[in-house]
Amino acid sequence: LSNRSTKPFIMVNCPAIPENLLESELFGYSKGAFTGADKNHAGLFSQADGGTICLDEIGDIPVNLQIKLLRVLQEQEIKPLGADTSNKIDVRIIASTNADLETKITEGKFREDLYYRLEVLTLHMPSLIEIAEDIPLLANYFLKKAGAELKSSKKSFSEAALDPLFKHNWPGNIRELQNVIRRAVLFSSGSVIDEQHMRLGSSLPASDPAEDLETDTEIVPYKEAKESCLDSFTRQYVHLLLKQSNGNVSQAARLSHLTRAALQKIMRRYDIDGDQFRK
Incomplete structure (x- = not known):
């Protein structure tokens, strides 16, 4: 067994944490770093010191934060928001994603240097089928x-x-x-x-791809077509979810196995109001 087996194991669902809070949650902050920071706060990396931190859906981390994460990997140190000095840490990092990171690299949404820094050992999980x-x-x-x-x-x-x-x-x-x-x-x-x-x-309402893509329809780039289909699916799914839960966001989050914050983020993105589903 690993010598870290008895040490902390911190699981981080990256998309569930708002982007403006993700840095302070990961690296912590010092008293006075921003309005409301009335005391020092140890980030998740500090909490995992000596153990392991698992960054779930790392492909959703903003590019500007990827730079700071790369520094953590290279220097084994973190600098809390508002702090003057960095702190050394000893943390094993596990990253998981269902996104195609190589495609994200070509799109400029994921740093190539961070990808290769993380790719020490890669495990591809088989699909259910x-x-x-x-x-x-x-x-x-x-x-x-x-x-x-x-x-x-x-x-x-x-x-x-x-x-x-x-x-x-x-x-x-x-x-x-x-x-x-x-x-x-x-x-x-x-x-x-x-x-x-x-x-x-x-x-969800079924649709025939042949009906959606008629022969006289103008062909758009694959990425745009994929995003359009994904947007349509997401809207239908959330509408169905809220309809079954009578607009109760907490219940809808439990049914979908999303955190309440993650579901609310999706609802804001697609301008979906839960109140319209209340009976």
Whole structure:
């Protein structure tokens, strides 16, 4: 085992922290650094000193902060906001992302030097469809977890319930499976979850790509087309989420497995008002 196994392990969900607070949360700040900073605050890197910090979705970190993160990796020291001196730290950094960082580099959204500084050991996680034989094991694990979180009565799967899971292509991987099982727990009134409770691909309005991209439609660059489709999906998903939760943002966040702050950030970005979904 690693000699850091008994030391702190700090998990950081980078997109969940507002950009204007991310630097002070990671590196800390000194008293008087800004309005409201009435005492010294140890950042997450300091809290992880001697142990490990995991930066989830590192691809979403702003470029200006990537420069400071690169310095931490190179110099093994941090400088809190408002401080005159830097502090030495001993931290192992784990970074994870579902983004294509090499594409982000070519787009100027991720620093190439930081990418190669992080790439000491890279582990590529297989998609769910590549490990389909594990679906029953994972489904039962998420069933128990959802039951505990939602305070539901004990439930089990019927023999036919898992069949649709093997036929689905799982574009959302493990998180999609987790949400499918969570929905099944919510929509099943009895103790047995059946095939009818597995809502796969029917949660959002379906669209035919052939209808969306007619032959006489002007072809736009791939990146623009992809962003447009992603925007459309996000709007539909959040609308459905808020409709099912009657505009309750906290409940919607729990259903989507997003933090409340992350969901609110998405709602602000797409100018979605939760009040319009309240009954």
